[in-house]
Amino acid sequence: MAENGNGNVATENGNGLGKIQTKHHNGICHDDSGPTVKASTIDELHSLQKKKSAPTTPISGNSTPFTNLTDEERQKMQLQSISASLASLTRETGPKVVKGDPAKSQKVAHVTHHHHVAPTIAVSDSALKFTHVLYNLSPAELYEQAIKYEKGSFVTSSGALATLSGAKTGRSPRDKRVVKDEVTESELWWGKGSPNIEMDEQTFLVNRERAVDYLNSLDKVFVNDQFLNWDPENRIKVRIVSARAYHSLFMHNMCIRPSPEELENFGTPDFTIYNAGKFPCNRFTHYMTSSTSIDLNLARREMVILGTQYAGEMKKGLFSVMHYLMPKRQILSLHSGSNMGKDGDVALFFGLSGTGKTTLSTDHNRYLIGDDEHCWSENGVSNIEGGCYAKCIDLSREKEPDIWNAIRFGTVLENVVFDEHTREVDYTDKSVTENTRAAYPIEYIPNAKLPCVGPHPKNVILLACDAFGVLPPVSKLSLAQTMYHFISGYTALVAGTEDGIKEPQATFSACFGAAFIMLHPTKYAAMLAEKMETHGATGWLVNTGWSGGSYGTGNRIKLNYTRKIIDAIHNGSLLKAEYKKSEIFGLETPTEVEGVPSEILDPVNAWSDKYSYNETLLKLAGLFKKNFETFTNYKIGTGNDNLTEEILAAGPNF
Numbered sequence: 044m045a046e047n048g049n050g051n052v053a054t055e056n057g058n059g060l061g062k063i064q065t066k067h068h069n070g071i072c073h074d075d076s077g078p079t080v081k082a083s084t085i086d087e088l089h090s091l092q093k094k095k096s097a098p099t100t101p102i103s104g105n106s107t108p109f110t111n112l113t114d115e116e117r118q119k120m121q122l123q124s125i126s127a128s129l130a131s132l133t134r135e136t137g138p139k140v141v142k143g144d145p146a147k148s149q150k151v152a153h154v155t156h157h158h159h160v161a162p163t164i165a166v167s168d169s170a171l172k173f174t175h176v177l178y179n180l181s182p183a184e185l186y187e188q189a190i191k192y193e194k195g196s197f198v199t200s201s202g203a204l205a206t207l208s209g210a211k212t213g214r215s216p217r218d219k220r221v222v223k224d225e226v227t228e229s230e231l232w233w234g235k236g237s238p239n240i241e242m243d244e245q246t247f248l249v250n251r252e253r254a255v256d257y258l259n260s261l262d263k264v265f266v267n268d269q270f271l272n273w274d275p276e277n278r279i280k281v282r283i284v285s286a287r288a289y290h291s292l293f294m295h296n297m298c299i300r301p302s303p304e305e306l307e308n309f310g311t312p313d314f315t316i317y318n319a320g321k322f323p324c325n326r327f328t329h330y331m332t333s334s335t336s337i338d339l340n341l342a343r344r345e346m347v348i349l350g351t352q353y354a355g356e357m358k359k360g361l362f363s364v365m366h367y368l369m370p371k372r373q374i375l376s377l378h379s380g381s382n383m384g385k386d387g388d389v390a391l392f393f394g395l396s397g398t399g400k401t402t403l404s405t406d407h408n409r410y411l412i413g414d415d416e417h418c419w420s421e422n423g424v425s426n427i428e429g430g431c432y433a434k435c436i437d438l439s440r441e442k443e444p445d446i447w448n449a450i451r452f453g454t455v456l457e458n459v460v461f462d463e464h465t466r467e468v469d470y471t472d473k474s475v476t477e478n479t480r481a482a483y484p485i486e487y488i489p490n491a492k493l494p495c496v497g498p499h500p501k502n503v504i505l506l507a508c509d510a511f512g513v514l515p516p517v518s519k520l521s522l523a524q525t526m527y528h529f530i531s532g533y534t535a536l537v538a539g540t541e542d543g544i545k546e547p548q549a550t551f552s553a554c555f556g557a558a559f560i561m562l563h564p565t566k567y568a569a570m571l572a573e574k575m576e577t578h579g580a581t582g583w584l585v586n587t588g589w590s591g592g593s594y595g596t597g598n599r600i601k602l603n604y605t606r607k608i609i610d611a612i613h614n615g616s617l618l619k620a621e622y623k624k625s626e627i628f629g630l631e632t633p634t635e636v637e638g639v640p641s642e643i644l645d646p647v648n649a650w651s652d653k654y655s656y657n658e659t660l661l662k663l664a665g666l667f668k669k670n671f672e673t674f675t676n677y678k679i680g681t682g683n684d685n686l687t688e689e690i691l692a693a694g695p696n697f
């Protein structure tokens with residue numbers, strides 16, 4: 044006899060189905076006379092399910108308290124602010140903006156755009172339609188929107204939202220343009236090596252109108268009002284208008300999330316993104332060289348995205364903006380991760396994509412300040428973002444437990460492959476792309492430092508994934524060497540794995556983020572030198588790439604060894620180690636690091652073919668030299684020619 048949990052007992056009598064007998068408690072047969080819901084209709088029942096949440100209404104105008112506004116007035120002001128963002132610049136009329144999901148029949152407040160006055164243009168059809176605004180939705184609401192309306196959206200077994208970014212699975216740096224006007228012409232870095240490809244104001248407006256028209260033609264758009272930079276004195280208000288729940292949830296996770304009170308007083312954004320996603324630019328438009336265009340207008344404080352759904356464009360587009368706005372305030376913006384020890388010692392991790400910023404700054408023994416974008420001001424460091432963006436390829440629970448555990452409800456998982464039934468993700472699968480990613484709020488990391496700020500850095504760690512296998516796993520740098528390697532921004536990854544290319548590809552990207560800087564690299568380098576000198580920070584070069592031979596012969600340095608090296612930097616023991624100077628690059632290399640086999644510390648020892656080691660070393664040194672030629676004519680810092688001379692001398696010598 045087995046009790047089935049309802050107090051009922053099933054008996055088997057051998058004649059097919061078991062006969063069910065009801066056990067009588069107190070002799071009374073069970074009936075449905077228990078308490079019922081306080082609703083007489085299904086609709087009423089549904090209305091009981093949800094309770095009203097705190098108002099989320101941005102009020103235009105800054106500090107004035109609007110405490111005596113009614114909910115309705117708040118809603119109206121919110122819609123007016125969003126309506127102004129979505130207004131066409133040419134037509135007098137446009138779609139009406141209403142709040143809420145068009146799929147739900149609900150009472151909605153609506154507002155007509157304040158369009159610029161263009162007297163000769165008549166009313167258009169677009170004036171007759173509504174654009175529903177889904178404003179700062181919660182992750183749960185965004186999940187529902189994505190799953191219902193966006194193909195390729197699924198809940199994975201750990202609760203994350205799997206999404207597809209469409210045709211583009213990475214950024215499109217050659218399609219990123221910046222408006223060149225009188226101001227930016229002299230302020231920004233243009234020409235060879237610069238990421239800033241020019242466009243004119245008129246073309247920007249054409250693309251802006253194209254994006255705005257597309258967004259207004261939709262039944263609904265998503266609007267996120269959020270912040271950048273945890274330093275309260277230098278916080279930037281951003282508004283992101285997008286067509287997909289995926290984009291809205293991505294930015295919800297990646298930017299700083301306002302509290303309901305902060306949102307109420309949000310006012311006018313400092314910067315607005317119009318993300319038209321899959322809707323392409325018009326190739327007949329001047330400057331357009333593909334159907335993708337990411338356009339930045341610093342004067343208008345706007346960015347337009349056409350023809351790519353890769354969400355990283357928004358994240359890194361805003362990072363570019365910070366690389367312009369912050370140096371104007373004498374604040375250094377950095378493509379780096381950052382964490383802090385129990386004693387308040389802060390480390391910065393610079394490095395190009397895939398070199399280990401996220402992996403190594405996410406350290407169970409330290410507080411995470413941020414994994415990718417920071418500011419260094421008079422007050423110390425502050426994270427620009429509110430979330431992390433981790434690479435997922437070959438992710439394992441054992442090697443990266445904190446990242447693994449952060450992939451749960453609320454996290455956006457881009458372009459991963461999963462079992463259609465169990466929804467278990469296969470992180471080794473590259474079928475969609477090798478650049479699979481997870482975007483999660485920083486508080487999903489258990490030892491996140493909230494608020495994400497810290498004191499002045501003690502260690503500045505430059506990460507290079509050297510697929511040539513000739514750079515030492517770790518070296519201590521002089522200030523001039525730190526600047527040389529910061530300006531060089533070297534990494535070498537393996538080119539294409541499928542087409543049998545075995546030769547590593549060297550990449551030099553100034554400031555470890557040439558794709559995002561707006562001013563000349565020497566401007567950022569001078570600020571870094573000044574700050575490191577003032578605060579006594581030590582520079583380190585860590586090779587997270589190959590050892591014992593180039594790609595194909597050697598192996599990638601074990602993550603565990605790299606972690607031991609990083610530990611020795613953090614705890615100060617490496618500063619006291621014994622060093623010897625390497626040939627050609629003149630790098631100070633320790634002879635011992637706890638937990639790391641000594642024979643790999645001097646790379647030549649790990650190579651069986653010494654001749655080929657020397658050849659490869661010289662080859663890499665030549666590439667460094669050639670790359671640095673671009674900078675030899677630039678002075679670094681103000682009134683200190685010595686620094687420039689020292690930096691030029693700090694490169695390879697042969």
Ligand SMILES: Nc1ncnc2c1ncn2[C@@H]1O[C@H](COP(=O)(O)OP(=O)(O)OP(=O)(O)O)[C@@H](O)[C@H]1O
Pocket residue numbers: 394395396397398399400401402403414415432433434435436587588599600601602603605
């Ligand atoms: N020795 C090592 N040190 C660091 N990372 C390693 C090492 N060996 C393998 N890896 C892998 O290299 C990748 C490093 O990627 P990570 O996400 O940290 O890059 P990132 O610098 O943050 O790049 P991005 O700026 O694109 O986000 C991870 O997938 C990690 O597992």
Ligand SMILES: O=C([O-])CC(=O)C(=O)O
Pocket residue numbers: 213214355356359395396415432
């Ligand atoms: O921007 C991206 O897509 C990924 C990233 O962090 C980088 O490339 O530095």
Ligand SMILES: [Ca+2]
Pocket residue numbers: 400401402414415432433434
């Ligand atoms: Ca990262």
Ligand SMILES: [Mn+2]
Pocket residue numbers: 378396415
């Ligand atoms: Mn990055």
